[in-house]
Amino acid sequence: xxxxxxxxxxxxxxxxxxxxxxxxxxxxxxxxxxxxxxxxxxxxxxxxxxxxxxxxxxxxxxxxxxxxxxxxxxxxxxxxxxxxxxxxxxxxxxxxxxxxxxxxxxxxxxxxxxxxxxxxxxxxxxxxxxxxxxxxxxxxxxxxxxxxxxxxxxxxxxxxxxxxxxxxxxxxxxxxxxxxxxxxxxxxxxxxxxxxxxxxxxxxxxxxxxxxxxxxxxxxxxxxxxxxxxxxxxxxxxxxxxxxxxxxxxxxxxxxxxxxxxxxxxxxxxxxxxxxxxxxxxxxxxxxxxxxxxxxxxxxxxxxxxxxxxxxxxxxxxxxxxxxxxxxxxxxxxxxxxx
Amino acid sequence: xxxxxxxxxxxxxxxxxxxxxxxxxxxxxxxxxxxxxxxxxxxxxxxxxxxxxxxxxxxxxxxxxxxxxxxxxxxxxxxxxxxxxxxxxxxxxxxxxxxxxxxxxxxxxxxxxxxxxxxxxxxxxxxxxxxxxxxxxxxxxxxxxxxxxxxxxxxxxxxxxxxxxxxxxxxxxxxxxxxxxxxxxxxxxxxxxxxxxxxxxxxxxxxxxxxxxxxxxxxxxxxxxxxxxxxxxxxxxxxxxxxxxxxxxxxxxxxxxxxxxxxxxxxxxxxxxxxxxxxxxxxxxxxxxxxxxxxxxxxxxxxxxxxxxxxxxxxxxxxxxxxxxxxxxxxxxxxxxxxxxxxxxxxxxxxxxxxxxxxxxxxxxxxxxxxxxxxxxxxxxxxxxxxxxxxxxxxxxxxxxxxxxxxxxxxxxxxxxxxxxxxxxxxxxxxxxxxxxxxxxxxxxxxxxxxxxxxxxxxxxxxxxxxxxxxxxxxxxxxxxxxxxxxxxxxxxxxx
Numbered sequence: 001x002x003x004x005x006x007x008x009x010x011x012x013x014x015x016x017x018x019x020x021x022x023x024x025x026x027x028x029x030x031x032x033x034x035x036x037x038x039x040x041x042x043x044x045x046x047x048x049x050x051x052x053x054x055x056x057x058x059x060x061x062x063x064x065x066x067x068x069x070x071x072x073x074x075x076x077x078x079x080x081x082x083x084x085x086x087x088x089x090x091x092x093x094x095x096x097x098x099x100x101x102x103x104x105x106x107x108x109x110x111x112x113x114x115x116x117x118x119x120x121x122x123x124x125x126x127x128x129x130x131x132x133x134x135x136x137x138x139x140x141x142x143x144x145x146x147x148x149x150x151x152x153x154x155x156x157x158x159x160x161x162x163x164x165x166x167x168x169x170x171x172x173x174x175x176x177x178x179x180x181x182x183x184x185x186x187x188x189x190x191x192x193x194x195x196x197x198x199x200x201x202x203x204x205x206x207x208x209x210x211x212x213x214x215x216x217x218x219x220x221x222x223x224x225x226x227x228x229x230x231x232x233x234x235x236x237x238x239x240x241x242x243x244x245x246x247x248x249x250x251x252x253x254x255x256x257x258x259x260x261x262x263x264x265x266x267x268x269x270x271x272x273x274x275x276x277x278x279x280x281x282x283x284x285x286x287x288x289x290x291x292x293x294x295x296x297x298x299x300x301x302x303x304x305x306x307x308x309x310x311x312x313x314x315x316x317x318x319x320x321x322x323x324x325x326x327x328x329x330x331x332x333x334x335x336x337x338x339x
Numbered sequence: 340x341x342x343x344x345x346x347x348x349x350x351x352x353x354x355x356x357x358x359x360x361x362x363x364x365x366x367x368x369x370x371x372x373x374x375x376x377x378x379x380x381x382x383x384x385x386x387x388x389x390x391x392x393x394x395x396x397x398x399x400x401x402x403x404x405x406x407x408x409x410x411x412x413x414x415x416x417x418x419x420x421x422x423x424x425x426x427x428x429x430x431x432x433x434x435x436x437x438x439x440x441x442x443x444x445x446x447x448x449x450x451x452x453x454x455x456x457x458x459x460x461x462x463x464x465x466x467x468x469x470x471x472x473x474x475x476x477x478x479x480x481x482x483x484x485x486x487x488x489x490x491x492x493x494x495x496x497x498x499x500x501x502x503x504x505x506x507x508x509x510x511x512x513x514x515x516x517x518x519x520x521x522x523x524x525x526x527x528x529x530x531x532x533x534x535x536x537x538x539x540x541x542x543x544x545x546x547x548x549x550x551x552x553x554x555x556x557x558x559x560x561x562x563x564x565x566x567x568x569x570x571x572x573x574x575x576x577x578x579x580x581x582x583x584x585x586x587x588x589x590x591x592x593x594x595x596x597x598x599x600x601x602x603x604x605x606x607x608x609x610x611x612x613x614x615x616x617x618x619x620x621x622x623x624x625x626x627x628x629x630x631x632x633x634x635x636x637x638x639x640x641x642x643x644x645x646x647x648x649x650x651x652x653x654x655x656x657x658x659x660x661x662x663x664x665x666x667x668x669x670x671x672x673x674x675x676x677x678x679x680x681x682x683x684x685x686x687x688x689x690x691x692x693x694x695x696x697x698x699x700x701x702x703x704x705x706x707x708x709x710x711x712x713x714x715x716x717x718x719x720x721x722x723x724x725x726x727x728x729x730x731x732x733x734x735x736x737x738x739x740x741x742x743x744x745x746x747x748x749x750x751x752x753x754x755x756x757x758x759x760x761x762x763x764x765x766x767x768x769x770x771x772x773x774x775x776x777x778x779x780x781x782x783x784x785x786x787x788x789x790x791x792x793x794x795x796x797x798x799x800x801x802x803x804x805x806x807x808x809x810x811x812x813x814x815x816x817x818x819x820x821x822x823x824x825x826x827x828x829x830x831x832x833x834x835x
Contacts, residue, residue, distance in 0.1 A: 186705040188697045195694055198683035205642070205672065205680055206694040206748070207663035265685035 011259045015274035019281055026285030034288050037165055045235060047280045048169035050250055051273070052228040055180045056221030057251035058272040062184075063197040063217050064264030065121040066252060069110060070225035072129040072136075074244035077103045078229030079136050082145040082239035085153075092150040100226045106132070107222025111215040129248075136241030144240035147233060157234030169231050176227075181269035193217070197264025253300060254279050256307035279303065342368030342403055342500055342532055344389070349398035351384055353767070358384040359556050362398065366549075368500070371523060371533045373543045373564070376553035377576055377797065382536050385553070386503055389534075390422040391415030402501070416442075421494030422503045427486050431479030436461035438478050439493050464492050468522060484515035491522060502526060503534035508542055509629070520546050538627055540569050540834060552576055573827050584774045585802035591619045591784035594805065598789040599670075599758055601639070604648035608634035609813045612648070616758065616789040621780055623804025624793040626833045631813040632793045633675055636760050640672045641665045653757070666695050669757035671749040673764055675793075677738070681745045684734035688726060689715035691733050691744050696753035718747030723775070739772030746779060759783050760791045765799060777803050797826040811835050 027034040053070050060066050077099040084095035106128065113124035147153055159168040184190035196203045196210040204210055228247065233239045258275030260267030282303065283296045349362040359381050366372045374382050387393040388400065391409030399406050402418060409415045429438050436457045437444070445456040461474035472485055481489065487507065494502050504523075508516050523546060526533055535547055543550070544564060552559040552575045559575055595618030604612040609631045616622050624632045637643040639650065641659030650657050652668060659665040662672070674680035682691055692715050693700055700710050715729040722743040726736065733744055742764055749756055761780065765773045780803055783790050794800040800807055801824045809817045809832035817832040 182705075188701060188706060191690070191697060191706060194686060195683050195690065198685045199679075201680050202674075202683050203694065205640075205662050205674060207661075207666040208694065209661075209663065261685075265683070 012270060012274060015258065015271070015278060019274070019277050022278070022281045022285055026281070026288060030285070030288045030290075034285060037163075039284065039288060041165060041167065043280050043284045044170050045167060046284065047276050048167070048173045049228050049232055049244065050247065050254060050276050050280065051173040051177060052224040052231070053244070053247050054251040054254045054272055054276050055176060055269065056224035057248065058255045058258075058260055058267065058269060059180070059184070059193060060217050060221050061252070061255050061260045061262065062193050062264050062267055063213065064200070065114075065214070065217075066248075067107075067110065067125045067218060067221040067225075068122060068248055069106070069125040069129040069132065070221055070228075070251065071244045071247040071249075072132040073103055073106050073222045074225040074229035074232070074247060075239075075241055076106070076132040076136050076229070077226035078233045078239040078243045079140045079145065079241055081230055082147050082233050083140055085150055086145050086147055092147075092152040096152060096230050099230060100223060103222045103226030103229075104219050107219035108215065110222065111218035114218070115211050115214055133241060133245070140239065140241060142241065144238050144243075146238045148237075153230075153234045153237075156231065157237070167235070169235065172231070176224075177269060177273050181273075184269055194265060198266075249304075250279060250300065253304045253307065256304060256311060261311060262308070275307075342530060344501055344532055345401045346385070346388070347399050347401070349385070349388060349400070350396045351388065351393060352396055357556050359388070359395065362558050364551055364558050364561075366501075366532050366534055366551075368532045369527060369530045370548040371527055371535055371546055372549040372551060373547035374534060374536045374551050374553065375538070375543065375572065375576060376559075377795070380553040380576075381556040382553055383505065384556075386422055386505055386534075386536065389415070389420060389501070389503060391420070416497060416499075419498065419500040420503075421497060421499035421501070422505065423487070423490050423494060423507060424505045427490050429478050429486060429489060432477060434475050434477055435465075435472055435481070435489055436474040438489055439464065439496050441493065443496075460496075464496055468492060468495075470518075482515075484511050484518075487511070487519070488522075491519075495526075499531075501532040501534070503536070505536045506538065507535075508537065508539060516542070538834060540572070543572075544569070570827065573830055576830075584777065588777055588781050588803070589785070590781050590805075591621075594618065594620045595787070598653055600649075600651045601635075602649045602651075604635065604638055604650065605646045606634060606638045606643050607646070608643070609638065612810075612815055614808055614815065614818075616791060618789060619784045619787050620806065621784050621790045621792050621804045623800040623807040624791060624810065625797065625800045625807050625829050626795070626810035628795060630810040630833065632810050633762055634813070635810070636672055636762060636791065636793065639665070640670060640760065669755050670760070671695075671754070671756050671758070672760040673742070673745050673749065673762060675762040675766065677741050677745065677766075682733045682741055685732060687730045687732055688719065688724065688736070688744055689729040692718050692748045692751060694748065696751065699753045714751055714753060715747075718744070718751055722747050722779070738766075739768045739775075742768060742772075742776065746776075750783065756788060758789045758791070760793075762793045763795065764792070765794065765796070773799070797829055801826065801829065809833050 023034065033039060053074060056067065056070055080102055081092075081095045081099035084090040084098055085092040090098070110125050110128055113119045114121050156168055156172075160166065161171070184193065192208055192213060196208060196213050200210045225244070228244055232243050254275035255267065255272050256262070256275070257278055258267065258271030258273070260272060279300065282299065286296050286299060287293060343365055345365045346362050349359050351359040362385060374385065376382050384393060388395050391412040391414055394410070399408075401407065407418055409418070430441070439461055440457060445453045445460070447453060458474045465472060465474065468488065470485070470488055472481065478486060478489055507519060511519060523533060523535070535543075537543055547564050550562045550564055550567065550572065552561070552572065554576060562572075597615045598618050599616040601615070602613050612635050614622070624635070626632050634643060638645050641661045641664055645658065652670065657668060659668065659670070665671070678684060683694070689711060693711050696714070697706070700707050700714065712729065718724070719726065719729055724740050724743045724747065726740065733741055736744065749759060764780070765776050768776065777799070780790055780792055792800065792804055801821065805821055807819050807821070807824050807829065808815055809819070809829055811833055816835045819828060
């Protein structure tokens with residue numbers, strides 16, 4: 001008797017309800033402003049920037065670690081790509097590829113600090129974040145680099161579909177979510193992340209290689225952060241050293257809201273994507289109804305706390321379930337033995 | 340005033356095992372009382388009840404006639420109880436004096452530390468113990484023996500009236516043991532209650548006055564040390580009914596050629612270990628906890644680094660650099676600690692069974708869900724794993740069913756297992772499931788696998804294995820066949 005999990009009782013459904021409820025509340029509150037096409041596009045654009053960093057954060061959290069430097073990596077890659085194209089005259093397609101490669105190298109350095117030097121991930125990536133932010137200011141100053149007449153950037157940033165409602169970025173973002181979602185749910189690699197995140201030592205004793213996985217995941221996180229950075233430049237047309245500062249925390253918040261457990265082992269991309277939507281709708285709504293942007297930060301913090309609290313309550317509830325079920329099976333076995 | 344501690348009617352159960360049942364036991368001051376028993380007899384659990392780390396399910400603890408109940412180790416410390424464990428509870432980067440006075444540092448009313456006073460009071464204790472250590476030395480720089488002395492001085496400074504030692508001499512040299520015993524004698528002379536847990540017979544006879552023998556979570560009996568003998572104690576420790584469980588085992592009586600030949604295996608933890616394992620044989624490894632049995636297997640399995648020695652598998656020289664290589668060659672390990680090393684607890688039964696064979700369960704880029712379900716269903720059916728679905732998370736299973744999931748993993752149809760290493764496979768498992776596991780062990784042998792069976796329970800290791808290797812202190816001290824083996828002979832080799 002296999003118990004099929006019911007969509008309507010799942011956390012995805014609750015997240016959808018939350019998104020719809022937020023949309024309704026803010027639409028009424030903002031007297032319809034919330035649902036204007038331009039605003040919808042704004043919401044989508046914000047999800048796009050968040051989505052790439054969010055996927056990286058989700059994968060690392062499933063493995064039980066996190067990357068505090070992804071916001072800084074994204075900003076740094078943004079600056080690099082713009083600088084290569086504008087200041088050095090490199091064709092912008094190549095500049096983008098170079099910036100993505102630089103991102104991957106930074107991710108490799110993170111993994112090296114964590115696996116070879118045994119730094120705690122938090123400290124290693126935080127240090128990296130400082131280094132990159134400082135370098136960004138040194139290279140492009142606080143004013144950043146503005147881009148003009150770059151075909152690839154324009155293609156990525158300005159192409160729009162469906163009556164100008166859906167920007168190119170949204171399609172790229174959906175593509176990434178689907179591909180990464182499939183990798184996680186269907187491939188051996190995805191399974192390996194869950195297993196190593198659930199119990200690294202046991203996974204190793206079963207012949208898996210958690211260290212190799214760690215390298216892949218940090219490089220992947222940095223790669224995705226760089227994609228966010230490039231998409232930022234493509235849309236905003238200016239690369240700032242602070243472009244994506246603190247996006248890593250938004251990414252982590254989205255993953256937590258979407259049901260990825262801290263410490264690894266459970267959660268998925270669908271949950272994360274819905275978590276991102278909750279955040280994007282919420283943040284947009286808060287500013288649409290006229291709160292000052294600082295409130296958004298406060299509310300994000302509150303949302304993270306709520307997400308973590310739900311995580312903790314869930315953990316406690318399932319721990320209780322474990323004790324009761326193991327006691328129950330014990331007494332059942334005993335009675336069977338007697339019989 | 341004669342002091343005493345009394346346990347009455349103490350019960351404690353952990354999932355799958357009754358760790359303590361109806362313990363009634365009195366310890367008097369001015370004497371040294373030994374607590375002895377096999378591994379798993381319940382000694383450590385009883386010590387943890389005393390130290391407030393574990394709350395008993397039922398029963399009472401009284402000190403000098405007054406009932407006490409601890410929710411936290413701090414309360415036990417306040418009540419004058421100190422338990423000195425093998426793993427020391429010291430802060431290595433702080434000084435001797437800071438460690439000794441860690442919870443009572445002398446300070447003025449502004450909270451500023453009075454170092455002079457601290458040093459003076461530490462020196463007094465050091466003199467009393469006759470130790471030549473500087474109060475300002477960092478504890479991390481002291482020898483293991485001296486670190487232990489610091490722990491004892493901490494207990495002494497707390498004015499603890501009840502001091503329990505858990506295997507205190509394991510890390511000590513002979514002259515250091517003499518110093519320790521002198522201190523214990525002094526504690527005894529001051530009328531303190533001293534509890535001494537040890538496996539070493541010679542020491543027990545040298546230092547203790549009374550003996551309490553535990554077995555299977557029960558207090559068997561007590562003896563006066565002067566009125567008993569070593570052989571009487573051993574038979575009290577091991578003597579138990581060997582039921583029909585073992586007689587009914589369907590064994591393999593067709594033992595074949597040598598499959599695994601280990602010569603002079605040496606690592607940081609083991610020294611010059613040599614043995615052979617035959618096809619279809621169950622080879623037992625007996626010894627006390629820490630004798631090096633697990634370490635031999637870790638080296639074999641490619642986890643620990645091998646310093647020297649040769650391993651040959653079916654006539655071919657092998658040296659595994661990682662568990663992955665060992666598994667590919669057909670050598671698998673069911674680790675001692677199921678929860679920490681065996682299972683990925685938050686994942687399902689199915690996920691846990693398929694881990695080592697994920698490569699063989701692919702269909703193109705993606706996992707072949709059907710093949711995976713079939714593999715898990717087969718394992719659940721074969722090992723009689725009690726679960727409503729293969730999607731149940733392993734954390735929700737009982738100890739016995741968890742162990743069966745691990746066995747199903749290593750013997751699934753997709754595996755090519757030649758040698759199966761089982762490290763304490765029946766630990767924390769109820770009696771009924773134990774019998775099932777024994778038959779599984781014999782079945783593996785009947786299928787022509789070589790089985791290494793590590794167990795600290797003498798009865799089971801003797802009755803399930805065809806041959807038993809005994810280890811002590813990182814090397815092999817003897818080998819006996821099932822026909823010759825007695826619990827006494829193995830215990831004698833294990834305590835050598």
